[in-house]
Amino acid sequence: MVVTIIGIGLIGGSLALSLKETALAHHIIGVDRSPEHLREAVAIGLIDEPTQDLSEAVRRADLVVVAVPMDAMLKVLPQVLDAATERQTVIDVGSTKALLLGAVENHPQRSRFVAVHPMAGTEYSGPSAALPGLFRDKTLVICDAPRSAPDAVARVEAVFGRLAMRLVYMDGTAHDLHTAYISHISHITSFALALTVLEKEKEDEQIFALASGGFESTVRLAKSSPDMWVPIFRQNRENVLDVLDEHIHQLQHLRQLLNQEDYSAVYQQIQQANLIKKILK
Numbered sequence: 298m299v300v301t302i303i304g305i306g307l308i309g310g311s312l313a314l315s316l317k318e319t320a321l322a323h324h325i326i327g328v329d330r331s332p333e334h335l336r337e338a339v340a341i342g343l344i345d346e347p348t349q350d351l352s353e354a355v356r357r358a359d360l361v362v363v364a365v366p367m368d369a370m371l372k373v374l375p376q377v378l379d380a381a382t383e384r385q386t387v388i389d390v391g392s393t394k395a396l397l398l399g400a401v402e403n404h405p406q407r408s409r410f411v412a413v414h415p416m417a418g419t420e421y422s423g424p425s426a427a428l429p430g431l432f433r434d435k436t437l438v439i440c441d442a443p444r445s446a447p448d449a450v451a452r453v454e455a456v457f458g459r460l461a462m463r464l465v466y467m468d469g470t471a472h473d474l475h476t477a478y479i480s481h482i483s484h485i486t487s488f489a490l491a492l493t494v495l496e497k498e499k500e501d502e503q504i505f506a507l508a509s510g511g512f513e514s515t516v517r518l519a520k521s522s523p524d525m526w527v528p529i530f531r532q533n534r535e536n537v538l539d540v541l542d543e544h545i546h547q548l549q550h551l552r553q554l555l556n557q558e559d560y561s562a563v564y565q566q567i568q569q570a571n572l573i574k575k576i577l578k
Contacts, residue, residue: 301358303328303351303373305338307418308390309364310427313343318429319459326354337424355380355387360452363389367528371400378406386449388413392476393532394440394469411453412440412469414476415462420520437462440469477536482544484518484526485537491519 300322302309309327316322327344328351329335335347348354355361355377363374370391378401381387387410391397394412401407417435419426437457442450454464467475494516530537554562 298322298359299324299326299357300360300362301326301328301354302344302362302364303354303377304364304366304369305329305334305343305424306364306422307426307428308415308431309362310338310343310424311417311429311431312362312364312390312415313338314427314429315432315460316456317342321456321459322360326358328354334424341424341427343424343427351376352380355385356382358385360456361385361387363387363391366525367391367393367397367532369528370397374410375401375404378404378410381406381409383409385409386411386452388453390415392480392529394472396532398441398444398469407444408446409449411442411445411449413453413457414438414440414472415457416480420518422522422525432457433461435462436465438465438467438472440467440472442466473533474536477533477540481529481533481537482540484521485530485541486544487516487518487521488526491516 298316298321300313300316302313302325305313305327313322313325313327316325324346325344326346326348327335327338328348329338330349332349335344335349338344339347351373361377361381363370363377365373370389374387374389374397377387387406389397389410389412391412392414394414398412401410404410415432415435415437417431419428419431439450439453457464494512551563551566554560554566
């Protein structure tokens with residue numbers, strides 16, 4: 298295939314590497330608003346051809362991947378579909394779906410679009426963050442598949458199946474609800490923990506000296522880009538608020554138990570939390 302990737306960051310760049318490693322793509326065109334990102338992507342071998350001509354890059358591709366931040370996605374995806382034909386498959390790799398699906402619901406080329414979310418990533422961004430094998434054994438959520446052309450869905454299934462991803466199907470509204478609980482709350486909690494430590498521990502050297510293990514793994518996501526995460530929180534605001542309210546309730550309950558020195562109840566709460574081991578092995 299000829300593949301056009303719009304947005305050469307962590308996900309777009311990692312996908313480019315995986316498509317090359319599996320020989321699924323023989324030519325990858327990269328589109329990015331940053332000339333520096335395009336130069337870097339060529340230099341490290343993520344893409345074969347850089348361009349900022351969106352329409353031409355779409356026209357030449359068999360598969361078009363839109364991998365830009367979610368606010369930009371609302372503008373870019375309709376432009377991509379404007380340039381798409383009946384032979385092409387267009388996907389996004391965004392972390393929210395309902396608003397995006399609504400934005401293209403009545404587009405004449407809606408059937409060429411398959412909404413997907415690869416549940417994979419790191420806290421880093423930009424072309425240099427791209428990793429080989431990022432998607433292996435991870436989950437790909439395919440949203441509202443019945444609204445997409447069968448051949449477009451089949452191409453997506455074939456491509457990501459070759460990348461060794463597990464395929465899960467759900468509608469966009471359900472996706473946004475579940476990702477708020479599984480992914481988005483993890484990031485907002487990590488941001489809050491980092492802010493807490495930065496506020497209470499004024500000596501950078503002490504943080505560096507003592508931070509390891511549990512703290513390092515818990516706060517890792519706080520290094521994630523605000524350019525990516527503010528649009529996600531904006532577009533999934535209601536679900537994020539819902540899960541955040543429950544998280545605050547749980548924190549307040551634990552605080553109350555500690556304040557009352559009810560360590561037996563704290564023990565029981567930790568035991569209850571340990572049930573997650575049955576799911577995450």
